[in-house]
Amino acid sequence: MRKHQNLSMTNPIISLKNIDVTFQQKKRTIEAVKNVSIDVNRGDVFGIVGYSGAGKSTLVRVINLLQVPTNGQVIVNGETFFDGQGAGKSGVQIKPNELRDRRRKIGMIFQHFNLLNERTVAENVAFALQHSPLKADEKQAKVAELLELVELTDRADQFPAQLSGGQKQRVAIARALANDPEILISDEATSALDPKTTNQILALLKKLNQQYNLTILLITHEMDAVKEVANKVAVMQDGQVLEEGSTLDIFTKPQAALTKEFIETATNQDKALATIAESDAITTLNDNEVFARLTYSGNSTNEPLITTLYQKYEVVANILYGNVEILQGTEVGSLLVILSGSADGLAAGLQSLKDQGVSVDILKGKQA
Numbered sequence: 001m002r003k004h005q006n007l008s009m010t011n012p013i014i015s016l017k018n019i020d021v022t023f024q025q026k027k028r029t030i031e032a033v034k035n036v037s038i039d040v041n042r043g044d045v046f047g048i049v050g051y052s053g054a055g056k057s058t059l060v061r062v063i064n065l066l067q068v069p070t071n072g073q074v075i076v077n078g079e080t081f082f083d084g085q086g087a088g089k090s091g092v093q094i095k096p097n098e099l100r101d102r103r104r105k106i107g108m109i110f111q112h113f114n115l116l117n118e119r120t121v122a123e124n125v126a127f128a129l130q131h132s133p134l135k136a137d138e139k140q141a142k143v144a145e146l147l148e149l150v151e152l153t154d155r156a157d158q159f160p161a162q163l164s165g166g167q168k169q170r171v172a173i174a175r176a177l178a179n180d181p182e183i184l185i186s187d188e189a190t191s192a193l194d195p196k197t198t199n200q201i202l203a204l205l206k207k208l209n210q211q212y213n214l215t216i217l218l219i220t221h222e223m224d225a226v227k228e229v230a231n232k233v234a235v236m237q238d239g240q241v242l243e244e245g246s247t248l249d250i251f252t253k254p255q256a257a258l259t260k261e262f263i264e265t266a267t268n269q270d271k272a273l274a275t276i277a278e279s280d281a282i283t284t285l286n287d288n289e290v291f292a293r294l295t296y297s298g299n300s301t302n303e304p305l306i307t308t309l310y311q312k313y314e315v316v317a318n319i320l321y322g323n324v325e326i327l328q329g330t331e332v333g334s335l336l337v338i339l340s341g342s343a344d345g346l347a348a349g350l351q352s353l354k355d356q357g358v359s360v361d362i363l364k365g366k367q368a
């Protein structure tokens with residue numbers, strides 16, 4: 001695997017501008033992607049999160065024109081692949097043979113691995129090299145190198161049916177990397193795997209990103225997966241990007257209700273919230289109390305938030321749930337608390353938390 005240079009000249013490596021994808025069916029029009037613009041920089045692990053049907057797969061298939069968009073611009077590595085308004089195929093700006101070449105530099109992996117069952121592990125990887133200019137012995141060496149990279153050297157002569165899900169996905173990764181792609185699109189690649197195997201695959205993707213500067217697009221319905229590896233996230237719903245930002249910002253300052261929902265799941269807050277919401281403390285919340293979620297990162301973690309609330313504002317915090325994650329090397333904490341105090345004390349205390357960069361969500365209580 002070749003290490004890709006970080007050429008600032010060609011950043012972003014993928015630029016999608018105002019992309020629409022509309023499918024015409026007999027009686028109805030499906031707007032699968034609506035006016036989406038995203039820039040992916042070289043070396044990014046860019047997470048695209050959304051529920052089934054949000055348009056994620058359709059959007060990423062636009063990158064290598066497996067899906068020709070209805071409108072918009074597709075620019076990869078500074079080269080315009082597509083530019084058109086309602087132009088259909090006539091908006092394609094690249095010749096078919098060139099497009100085939102460029103597609104080889106964009107590897108893809110999928111939920112169901114898409115391996116050839118009649119071929120061995122080594123043959124599956126070699127299959128991706130059928131159009132490569134390498135000589136036979138070079139191809140063999142390349143396959144061996146790739147299998148070593150994904151730690152499957154000892155499985156080279158086995159068939160997919162003899163492998164676990166995680167091993168099958170590693171074969172698929174080796175195959176996707178055969179032509180030294182600069183971009184890897186991972187479309188729900190861990191969705192069929194158990195949590196432990198998922199983490200192993202995510203760790204492998206992270207290694208490929210760090211060691212080879214491979215740009216990765218990680219499509220998933222699990223914010224958990226994104227949290228592990230992505231430095232940027234876009235949240236999709238109904239064909240649109242609801243919000244986009246660094247993983248840290250998305251986790252600490254989510255704006256859209258859907259983003260908050262994904263984060264609650266990824267940080268196990270959803271389960272805690274469900275239990276806590278039923279508890280007496282919440283169902284019989286007093287007038288001088290608020291139930292709040294406090295999210296803080298980096299510097300704020302060192303601040304004695306709770307102590308200050310009490311000492312300065314006489315606001316007492318009852319912590320019902322706490323969680324700390326390390327995201328991109330930064331601590332992100334979340335607390336579910338009942339804060340009690342005088343109306344003025346609460347107002348001033350909450351304001352002081354916000355001033356310290358803590359994101360405050362009132363989940364129940366007067367100030368909601």
Ligand SMILES: Nc1ncnc2c1ncn2[C@@H]1O[C@H](COP(=O)(O)OP(=O)(O)OP(=O)(O)O)[C@@H](O)[C@H]1O
Binds near residue numbers: 031051
């Ligand atoms: N070729 C097609 N023809 C018609 N409709 C399509 C086609 N491909 C996708 N769609 C529709 O476009 C919408 C977005 O689908 P898409 O597969 O991109 O979503 P997704 O977020 O990737 O979800 P999933 O993870 O389930 O694939 C859906 O309503 C889907 O039914």
